[in-house]
Amino acid sequence: MGNSTPGADGVRWVFAAGLDDIPEGTVRSATVDGMRLALVKREGEVYALDAVCPHQQGPLDQGELWRGAVECPWHRFRYDPVTGANIYPANVYPDDAPELKRRDLRPAQVFPVEVRGGKIFVGLPAEAPAVRK
Amino acid sequence: MGKVAREVVEKAGINVDELLKKLVRAAAAEFTTFYYYTILRVNAIGFDGEGLKEIIEDARIEDRNHFEALTPRIYELGGSLPRDIRDFAKDSACPDAYLPKNPKDIKEMLHVLVEAERCAIRVYTDICQITFGKDPRTYDLSLGILHEEIEHEAWFSEYLGEGPSGHFRRGVPGESPYAGKFLVVPK
Numbered sequence: 115m116g117n118s119t120p121g122a123d124g125v126r127w128v129f130a131a132g133l134d135d136i137p138e139g140t141v142r143s144a145t146v147d148g149m150r151l152a153l154v155k156r157e158g159e160v161y162a163l164d165a166v167c168p169h170q171q172g173p174l175d176q177g178e179l180w181r182g183a184v185e186c187p188w189h190r191f192r193y194d195p196v197t198g199a200n201i202y203p204a205n206v207y208p209d210d211a212p213e214l215k216r217r218d219l220r221p222a223q224v225f226p227v228e229v230r231g232g233k234i235f236v237g238l239p240a241e242a243p244a245v246r247k
Numbered sequence: 248m249g250k251v252a253r254e255v256v257e258k259a260g261i262n263v264d265e266l267l268k269k270l271v272r273a274a275a276a277e278f279t280t281f282y283y284y285t286i287l288r289v290n291a292i293g294f295d296g297e298g299l300k301e302i303i304e305d306a307r308i309e310d311r312n313h314f315e316a317l318t319p320r321i322y323e324l325g326g327s328l329p330r331d332i333r334d335f336a337k338d339s340a341c342p343d344a345y346l347p348k349n350p351k352d353i354k355e356m357l358h359v360l361v362e363a364e365r366c367a368i369r370v371y372t373d374i375c376q377i378t379f380g381k382d383p384r385t386y387d388l389s390l391g392i393l394h395e396e397i398e399h400e401a402w403f404s405e406y407l408g409e410g411p412s413g414h415f416r417r418g419v420p421g422e423s424p425y426a427g428k429f430l431v432v433p434k
Contacts, residue, residue: 180369191342203343206362218342
């Protein structure tokens with residue numbers, strides 16, 4: 115995987131997987147340009163997140179889609195696949211502890227996705243190619 | 248470590264090192280939850296809180312029992328608990344169940360409790376699925392704990408008005424009717 119298509123918008127569109135490779139309601143791993151991604155299919159839409167959980171670097175691509183969110187298998191933190199925002203434990207963390215939120219609730223990085231002819235393309239930054247594996 | 252105990256699990260196709268990571272994280276979640284539920288129980292006061300206190304106490308002690316039941320299995324399989332408790336707590340399989348900003352807001356406290364139990368259900372369902380048909384001892388242990396976590400969720404969910412739990416409360420606090428057989432000193 116990883117055929118790159120240059121774009122005029124500062125984004126490189128990189129082939130990540132076939133649409134049929136991601137069953138509905140699942141998370142699958144894909145490596146594009148050396149970067150591991152978690153590809154998610156939810157209600158027919160595909161989303162792409164950095165596979166590294168921002169909490170403690172757990173493997174989001176080995177997680178599950180649970181209640182509409184991507185769940186990290188290590189510590190069960192959950193992220194909105196659309197925005198990358200933490201959903202759990204953000205929904206139970208106390209409002210008077212901003213230091214906890216800063217420490218634990220960083221959002222997962224998300225990337226734009228386009229589906230063309232049954233193929234999933236992920237938009238990666240054109241000038242800063244990902245190197246993390 | 249039980250050499251053959253580990254060998255048979257490996258031979259059945261389980262990655263024992265990965266399983267051990269899951270068991271240690273689960274034990275950490277039980278230990279930290281015991282701590283946080285102690286704080287929640289202390290703060291469950293007033294007209295609504297007093298009724299909730301008893302079921303927090305049951306869940307709190309049963310979570311401690313789960314930690315005690317998991318620990319021998321971790322060592323049997325050749326694993327160990329982290330030497331530093333801070334490392335242990337940091338690797339908990341579930342997020343910390345913090346006391347809400349307003350401790351008198353019982354609904355908010357219930358929200359914390361029910362989410363913690365739902366997380367635990369996810370953790371033990373995962374371990375059961377990995378060990379089913381391959382590691383009967385870890386499966387049996389995880390299933391016993393899963394039964395209790397499911398009941399805990401139902402108790403708190405009932406309080407939130409999500410419907411009846413379908414069962415009655417424990418005979419004695421922290422009875423552990425399903426995981427109790429794994430305790431060194433049975434309840």
